[in-house]
Amino acid sequence: MKPAGTPISQATESGASGALSSRVTIISIALVAAAVISVLVLSISGQKPPTTPPAVVKVKLPIGVVSASDPSGLGPPGLKSLTGFARRYVNEFNGTTVPVGWTVFTGTPSGAPGGQFGSAHVVVRHGELQLNTWPDPHYQNRWVTGGLCHCGMTRTYGAYFVRSRITGVGPNEVMLLWPKSEIFPPEIDFNENEGRLDNTSSTVHWGSTNQVEQHLLRIDMTKWHTWGVVWTPTAIEDVVDGKVWASVTRPEAIARVPMRLDLEQRTMCQIHLQCPKKPSSMYVDWVVEYSLR
Numbered sequence: 001m002k003p004a005g006t007p008i009s010q011a012t013e014s015g016a017s018g019a020l021s022s023r024v025t026i027i028s029i030a031l032v033a034a035a036v037i038s039v040l041v042l043s044i045s046g047q048k049p050p051t052t053p054p055a056v057v058k059v060k061l062p063i064g065v066v067s068a069s070d071p072s073g074l075g076p077p078g079l080k081s082l083t084g085f086a087r088r089y090v091n092e093f094n095g096t097t098v099p100v101g102w103t104v105f106t107g108t109p110s111g112a113p114g115g116q117f118g119s120a121h122v123v124v125r126h127g128e129l130q131l132n133t134w135p136d137p138h139y140q141n142r143w144v145t146g147g148l149c150h151c152g153m154t155r156t157y158g159a160y161f162v163r164s165r166i167t168g169v170g171p172n173e174v175m176l177l178w179p180k181s182e183i184f185p186p187e188i189d190f191n192e193n194e195g196r197l198d199n200t201s202s203t204v205h206w207g208s209t210n211q212v213e214q215h216l217l218r219i220d221m222t223k224w225h226t227w228g229v230v231w232t233p234t235a236i237e238d239v240v241d242g243k244v245w246a247s248v249t250r251p252e253a254i255a256r257v258p259m260r261l262d263l264e265q266r267t268m269c270q271i272h273l274q275c276p277k278k279p280s281s282m283y284v285d286w287v288v289e290y291s292l293r
Contacts, residue, residue, distance in 0.1 A: 059083040063242040072224040072285040085290035093129040101152025114270025121146035129284040133171045145265035154180040154258040157292040161228040163285040170276025171265040186255035190229035195274035202238040215246035
């Protein structure tokens with residue numbers, strides 16, 4: 001569980017006094033269309049505004065390999081699937097318990113009024129890691145969510161890929177990198193749908209006044225996608241299905257501390273936001289992590 005006062009996503013710059021000052025959000029919208037030939041390939045169309053830096057990553061980015069035994073139809077990429085990086089971790093969640101090195105969240109998420117994490121809401125079954133939101137009688141039938149971190153593995157710079165889909169609207173479904181120190185910022189949210197099914201966002205947080213740069217992507221979140229972030233000393237690149245859809249290159253925005261991978265659902269039913277009307281899940285087929293060579 002994150003300490004109090006460390007919100008997942010904001011879109012403004014706060015002054016030292018805590019008052020809101022000028023917006024620094026940069027938004028780009030890309031349209032995603034799916035095409036199936038022999039493997040899943042998604043192409044991203046649409047023009048980004050001139051303020052959005054071009055993609056820095058020039059190497060081929062992994063999507064996965066065709067696998068009839070994987071729930072998503074694609075298995076994890078191979079050992080040499082990302083030039084300039086070394087694969088350090090892969091998990092296909094083929095067991096029945098949360099793997100060693102992962103920590104399940106409990107308690108109240110910060111920045112989520114009325115939210116609640118519950119350990120029973122994170123399960124491993126059918127070859128998937130599942131985060132499940134449902135009204136839990138152990139918590140007065142409130143909408144309780146699942147969340148966990150790969151707290152057993154942190155690094156400075158690297159690449160992370162998560163093959164996932166979601167089943168319904170309501171909870172904010174988030175994939176992010178969080179500092180090992182637990183001191184916010186920095187934070188790198190590379191897939192955060194804010195409860196919607198037809199789009200997601202990425203947000204980089206940095207600096208003592210919590211400056212942010214945010215990008216938006218229109219995409220069907222109910223379909224299987226390979227989400228990723230490639231983090232180097234010069235750029236943070238957000239990836240979906242092998243294509244870069246957002247890029248942050250401001251030197252001051254690049255995190256330079258050890259970070260870990262978090263997967264979360266959050267609700268804010270207390271203020272009538274990101275609140276489900278029926279149970280919803282995030283299904284994760286696999287996770288792959290790389291270090292920068």
